[in-house]
Amino acid sequence: MSTDKSILLCCFLLKYFMCCHGIIWDDLDLPPQHLPGLFNLIPHLKEECRHDASCNFKAHLNSSTCWSYQDGCHFTRSWSYSQPICNGDSRGWVTSKKEQLELFYKQADFGFVEEQRQQLRDFCHSDVKSGLVSRLECTDHLKFCRGQHIWLNLTSLATRSQPVRYHMDVLSSGDVQVSCFLSAVSLYHHFCDFVNLYMSQHVNASDVNAFSTDVQVLIWETYPYVSSFAAAWRAFTRHPVRTLADFAGKRLCFKLVMFPLLPRMIFGLYYNTPLVWGCERSGLFHAFNRHMLHRLRVPPSIALPVVRVTLLARHTQHRRILNQRQLVQAARSRTDIVFNVAEFEHGQDLVLQLRTIAATDVLVGMHGAGLTHLLFLPDWAAVFEV
Known part of the structure; x- marks a missing residue:
């Protein structure tokens, strides 16, 4: 069985990064205004920076700025990164300014991320006594998933004559294995991918690796990836983008994997998004702007x-x-x-x-x-x- 420890299956399916030994602070590589949000999301990271002489971000440790999906950081608070406003008429969408603001935040701001994070639940988990920890967590309707020690069997691709793109039959029964128990309980079009991938990083955010570029992107198709906008991937990975063709005929084990929000979900965000009238200043899109320009080194x-x-x-x-x-x-x-x-x-x-x-x-x-x-x-x- 071939093993790839750092594959991040992305675009339509995605794998998430590996753990690091010790923190290389420069690898955080975030816009300065996003650092307080990360430190307040991960308190132990803030303390490590405070006591590590090599951490150059101490000026951000006492800031109360936070992502609005964090506990105690409602978007109406002055310290929330998101500060949406709704000065215009909602044109009948809602009956009050409060409802208008809340709906806009849920539709086009970090409220969308907050809803996904609240929906995350175990679909299966391993018995700790078994030694090998496997886990699969997903939101409602499997819009977003992340897993640990997941096996994918791609051996059938080696004999498949038809190229894969938008196909639903790549994996069959038994081609996904997890060592755990089921739980009872165009520019415009391509940026569908990048906006939803950035949101997925926030949904998944739980440790210092939340926005790491030491990940491998795997696009869920066999066509060679060619795009005028390929440079945008540098905001997400330092490694070459791969496709299913690179692994056809193999069985893969993903130590950590993320299946991100799909670019064109019904009632998703960015593509055909229903949006209340009269509002502006989405903190989510502002953060995406800063993140992309920072990572692509646009001054x-x-x-x-x-x-x-x-x-x-x-x-x-x-x-x-x-x-x-x-x-x-x-x-x-x-x-x-x-x-x-x-x-x-x-x-x-x-x-x-x-x-x-x-x-x-x-x-x-x-x-x-x-x-x-x-x-x-x-x-x-x-x-x-x-």
Whole structure:
């Protein structure tokens, strides 16, 4: 039986990281404003930092800032990272401002993560006396799962003629083994994966490895992984992304494994999400912005006296602005703005794209997947959708 101790099955199925011996503090690699949340989530980590001369994060130990899904950190508290507001009309979704705020927090903020964490329960667990500890925990409807000492039998893939993508029949009865007892009780589309993976890390967060990049991503298909946005994986793993084809014909043992939230769940978050009107400032999406830009080494933007306007130029049949040349000429005749035309073609470096967007005050673009770039605008930026 072949064994891979650090496989993180990701995208549609994911494995989670390994344990470390001693803490290498620089490996935390989080934005400074996220460190208090981690320290308050894991108290023993805070104490280790306090007493470890090599920990350079002591300035964050006394901060009360916390993730709103933590006990005692309701989003209405001043020390919560999430500070959503609902100044607009809900258009009949709810009957009060309180309900509007609570619904928005549950739909589009860390309330979604909080609900998943509350649903986690054992589906099976091992007898401690057996020596080998196995466990499988899942949320309702198996939307998210994590396990320990899980075996997957992929031997049938070696003789399968049809490539795998979106198939439900990769595993058959007996192909998943756990040494335990059952418990009685486009840019837009690809970022479905990354947003849900980031949320899954929060759902799973329980120790210092919560946001580790020393994990192996396994995409649940046999097609070679090729994407213009592959650089985004650097925010989650320092290792090459693998597919099922890399393990066809093998039996794998995962020491620690995570099956993350699916990118396009019914009533999930990001794709076709029902959303109450009139609210803004999701702490979850703000945290995702900071996490991705930090991990991809995109420098933080600073506000300048001049307004920086970026036009997303598209060349597809239904996304072109027919009088774009005249608009650009008119915009560049103004002295109070800096006008930039961004032509993000297929294959262009993702990090360079994000550098452009992170240094934008007003983003102008045609309706479409390209406006997903707004996820990486600075806090004060505005969007004009054509």
